[in-house]
Amino acid sequence: xxxxxxxxxxxxxxxxxxxxxxxxxxxxxxxxxxxxxxxxxxxxxxxxxxxxxxxxxxxxxxxxxxxxxxxxxxxxxxxxxxxxxxxxxxxxxxxxxxxxxxxxxxxxxxxxxxxxxxxxxxxxxxxxxxxxxxxxxxxxxxxxxxxxxxxxxxxxxxxxxxxxxxxxxxxxxxxxxxxxxxxxxxxxxxxxxxxxxxxxxxxxxxxxxxxxxxxxxxxxxxxxxxxxxxxxxxxxxxxxxxxxxxxxxxxxxxxxxxxxxxxxxxxxxxxxxxxxxxxx
Numbered sequence: 150x151x152x153x154x155x156x157x158x159x160x161x162x163x164x165x166x167x168x169x170x171x172x173x174x175x176x177x178x179x180x181x182x183x184x185x186x187x188x189x190x191x192x193x194x195x196x197x198x199x200x201x202x203x204x205x206x207x208x209x210x211x212x213x214x215x216x217x218x219x220x221x222x223x224x225x226x227x228x229x230x231x232x233x234x235x236x237x238x239x240x241x242x243x244x245x246x247x248x249x250x251x252x253x254x255x256x257x258x259x260x261x262x263x264x265x266x267x268x269x270x271x272x273x274x275x276x277x278x279x280x281x282x283x284x285x286x287x288x289x290x291x292x293x294x295x296x297x298x299x300x301x302x303x304x305x306x307x308x309x310x311x312x313x314x315x316x317x318x319x320x321x322x323x324x325x326x327x328x329x330x331x332x333x334x335x336x337x338x339x340x341x342x343x344x345x346x347x348x349x350x351x352x353x354x355x356x357x358x359x360x361x362x363x364x365x366x367x368x369x370x371x372x373x374x375x376x377x378x379x380x381x382x383x384x385x386x387x388x389x390x391x392x393x394x395x396x397x398x399x400x401x402x403x404x405x406x407x408x409x410x411x412x413x414x415x416x417x418x419x420x421x422x423x424x425x426x427x428x429x
Contacts, residue, residue: 151195158197161189165221168230173198175230175244177221184216188232188242201247206236207257222279224286231301233279233288239299253304255297257290278318282343287326289318296328298346308346319363319370327370327383329363338363338370338381352381364407373416374404399423 161178168175174191186206190198206219219235232240237257241250279288289296292314298307312328319329328339340350355376363370368384377396402418414425
């Protein structure tokens with residue numbers, strides 16, 4: 150129907166993922182001739198409705214010396230677009246007045262890519278995350294070692310807690326959110342209280358690679374690890390007895406991805422694709 154390769158949109162380089170609210174597509178971008186970050190609003194027909202300047206991001210470089218843009222995440226509530234820049238700031242943007250309401254700054258780690266070792270394999274950081282809940286914005290930057298809960302009525306910081314750069318948010322329920330830490334010597338699924346930010350439960354798991362993701366299954370999380378498929382029951386308080394060794398048939402791989410398709414659980418590893426029938 151339309152493409153950004155033609156017309157006025159071809160002058161923009163898009164960064165991050167779009168957010169569709171009713172009939173408007175919001176996306177961050179920068180002009181191809183400079184590095185300033187902008188917020189663009191597009192119609193469903195691909196026409197540029199308006200654009201607004203957000204600021205100059207702090208750039209990094211990859212191991213080839215090319216510039217790397219931080220990838221923003223966006224959340225929306227009652228006319229306000231909350232943009233986590235992944236660059237040391239959260240911006241509240243009024244989509245009606247098309248103005249920045251406020252900006253909240255937080256500490257961003259210094260870039261560590263000035264010196265390169267081309268023989269060294271880079272370890273991927275856990276992806277950034279952001280979501281809204283009960284007037285709070287929870288977020289974590291890629292590569293940072295802290296997670297934040299920001300009260301949007303201030304804005305003011307409700308809490309922040311240290312977590313590893315190799316830790317990602319696996320999911321959440323009505324009381325807690327769950328952090329997945331992966332590594333050769335520390336793989337665990339941890340339950341954290343929404344209000345206090347306090348971790349009260351940690352489930353130790355077998356070693357995992359950096360690409361493992363947890364899949365929600367009722368009150369449990371399923372993880373495909375190097376020794377098979379494991380289940381962590383979040384409803385059980387005793388951390389020493391909440392991990393079930395389901396394992397399955399693919400026990401010699403490096404672990405992989407789990408998918409749910411209809412009544413089947415499908416595991417995809419470096420060795421095989423296996424389907425299991427789910428119970429009703």
